[in-house]
Amino acid sequence: MRTAYSYVRLSSKRQIQGYGKERQWEAIQSAAHENGWFLSDKTFSDLGVSGWKGANIETGALSQFLRCVENGVVESGSILLVENVDRLSRAGVNKAVTLLLQLLDNGISIYTFTDRKLYEPDSPNPLMDLMGWALTAQRAYEESSRKSQMILDAKSKAQKEARKTGKIITRKCPSWLKVNDDKTAFEFVPERVATVKRIFELYLAGYGTPRIGRKLTEEGRDPLIGKHWYPRSVSRILQYRAVIGEYQPTSGGKVVGEPIRGYYPAIIDMEEFREAQGIIKEGGAGKGRRSNEMRNTFAGLLRCSCGQGMHIVSSVSKGKRYYQLRCVQYQIDCFRATWNYTKFSLTVLFGLRRLPLLDVMGTTSNKDLKTLNNRVRELTEELEELKNQVDNTVNAIAAVGINTALEVKLKQLTAQVAKTEKYLDITKAELEAAHGLETVTKHDNEMLIERYKDIVDNSNTVEGRIKLNQLLRRYLSKIVLTGEKGKGQRLIEVFRKDNKCILTIECDNRFSESIITGEGFSEAYGLSKYTRREATL
Structure with a gap:
């Protein structure tokens, strides 16, 4: 008795939810019984998988069946039961015929049970079988192409209407x-809107994406997707332009x-969004490991002159805790001095506070913004002209037929x-980032002038230290x-983002x-007294 294996493919959600699977399975059982074949318990099903793109052959259950054939798990002489040719492939004649010959x-x-046709390796009419298979495959491909084009046309029409x-x-x-x-109209889901606003x-x-995820979990906020908050999902929300109402x-x-x-109702202000993009462009917020206390307000910035990073260590003397800065390679490869963290912190923050604002921040050049805007316009015009040339070339091919010159x-x-x-995409991204940095500069210009001292003074809390960092x-x-x-x-040497040294501090231990x-x-500047000396440079 020959062994038969079943293959079922349903491409649409409606087919899966409907009677399609049961109908195919009942027909498979009936075909096996009528022809006296033993129906294997091992079944192959591709549900929600397209046969037009060939996904079932490349990665789906049909690809598993083909591997079983190649490995000898499915023995020679076996039969594959399928509704019709297009269940195996809708990817055109070449792929469909190649699949037939491979099997x-x-x-x-x-065996295609719709037309009760058995394609055998030793068929007496192989040419007729091949032609029939190819014709069926071509009709399936043309039908899929027609449906796909109808869907694309409808989608394109809907998109044009949405734009207008x-x-x-x-x-x-x-x-x-x-x-x-x-x-x-769109309606808000209040608790989810509140979650997105909380993320921004x-x-x-100053919270990084991992810390935001933990914070949202602590607050009992459900993830928008999945069961847990992940840094990647938080990052996607921060960059998702739908929050400002855009649909791509x-x-x-x-x-x-x-x-x-x-297109969508915006839930995040454009200035906030641009500020977030500016921070992302600068490397992101709150990177690096942090303790629950976030003791080091200079985390991610401190470097020993040996080239390694520095971190905080603590010790207790006479019941009082002291914090020191030392190289991460202290007494391994580096034998340089340790630093009193509290005194270091106060001195550096005071020095930064005495600097003119733009010395710390640098400037965003309007000239750069103008250059990027001009480049976007130039590339947009160039792209439009190129697309017109493509259309003209395609029309020429349709009129006179394909030839080598037109093809090239x-x-x-x-x-x-x-x-x-x-x-164009790269330039637009640079322009958006430049706008974001401009927004950050404007925002922080006001914040540094009005709130910098408050932030420093309130850095005794975790929230304050995060903001300052x-x-x-x-x-x-x-x-x-x-x-x-x-x-x-x-x-002590303090360097700006452009690697310009903007502050030096000479001190004793x-x-x-x-x-x-x-x-x-x-x-x-002294910690117990302060005197000012005029510039001598």
């Missing part, structure tokens, strides 16, 4: 929204045209379009500490008096 060459027969009128295209939308019953609030306050049409997973602004030209134009689109990391690249054991004189020097000024 037949391995001694596997195919704001009409809702689909019920699929961000998880903090839902479409009302008559599909005329925490990020702008796509087709086949590729971006189509410009985003539709105002179309290939070159297509490559130029892809290249220009890539450059975020502020410092946003504008500084590193703080280098140079000091030898047993020697009183030490040096007790910080009894420090000379703080910046561009245009030099002053003496």
Whole structure:
């Protein structure tokens, strides 16, 4: 008795939820019984898998069956039961015929129960079988192509209407929204809107994405997707432009045209969004490991003159706890001095507070913004012209037929379009980031002037230290500490993001008096007394 194996494929959700699977399975059992074949318990099913793109052959259950054939698990002489040819492939004649010949060459027969046709390796009419298979495959491919084009046309029409009128295209939308019953408006899901706003609030306050996830879990806020909060999912929300109301049409997973602004109701202010993008562009908020206390407000910035990082260590003497800074390679590869963290912190923060604001922040050049805007316009015009040339070339091919010159030209134009689109996307991203940095600069200009002292004074709380650390990391690249054991004189150098040294502090190991020097000024500062000395530079 020959062994038969079943293969069922359903491509749409409606087919899966309907009677399609049961119908195919009943027909398979009936075919096996009528022909006296033993039906194997091992079944192969691709549910929700397209046969047009060939996914079932490449990664689906059908690919598993083919491997079983190649490995001898499915023996030669076995039969594959399937509804019809298009259940195996809708990817065109070539792929369908290749699949048939692959199975037949391995001694596997195919029975299509719709037309009760058995394709055998030793068929008396192999040419007729091949032609019949190919014709059926071609009809299936043409039908899939027609349906696909209809869907694309309908989607394109809906997208155009959405651009003109704001009409809702689909019920699929961000998880903090839902479409009302008559599909005329979006409605908020209040608890999810509050969660998204909380994410931005925490990020702008200096929390990194891992810490935001933990904070949301502590607050009992459910994840928007999945069962847990992950840094990646938080990061995606922070960069998802739907929060400011934008919808980006796509087709086949590729971006189509410009985003539709105002399609969704915005839940995050544009200034907040740009500020978040500016922070992301600068390397992100709150990176690096932190203890629950977040004791080190200079985390991620401190460097020993040996080139290694520095961290806080603590000790207790006479019931009082002391904090010191030392190189992470202390007494391993580095034997340089340790530093009193509290005195170091007070001196550096005072020195930064005495600097002119722009010395700390740097400037965002309007000239750069203008250059980027001009480049976006140039690339947009160039892309439009290239697409017109592509259309003209395609029309020429349709009119006179394909030839080598037109084929080469179309290939070159297509490559130029892809290249220009890539450059345009990069330039737009740079422009958006520049706007974000401009927003950050504007925001922090006000904050540093009005609130910097408050932030420093309130750095005795975890929240305050996080905010201060975020502020410092946003504008500084590193703080280098140079000091030898047993020697009183030490040096602190503070560097801006552009690696320009903006502040030097010469001090002794007790910080009894420090000379703080910046561009245009030099002053003496002591922890127990303070005197100012005019610039001598």
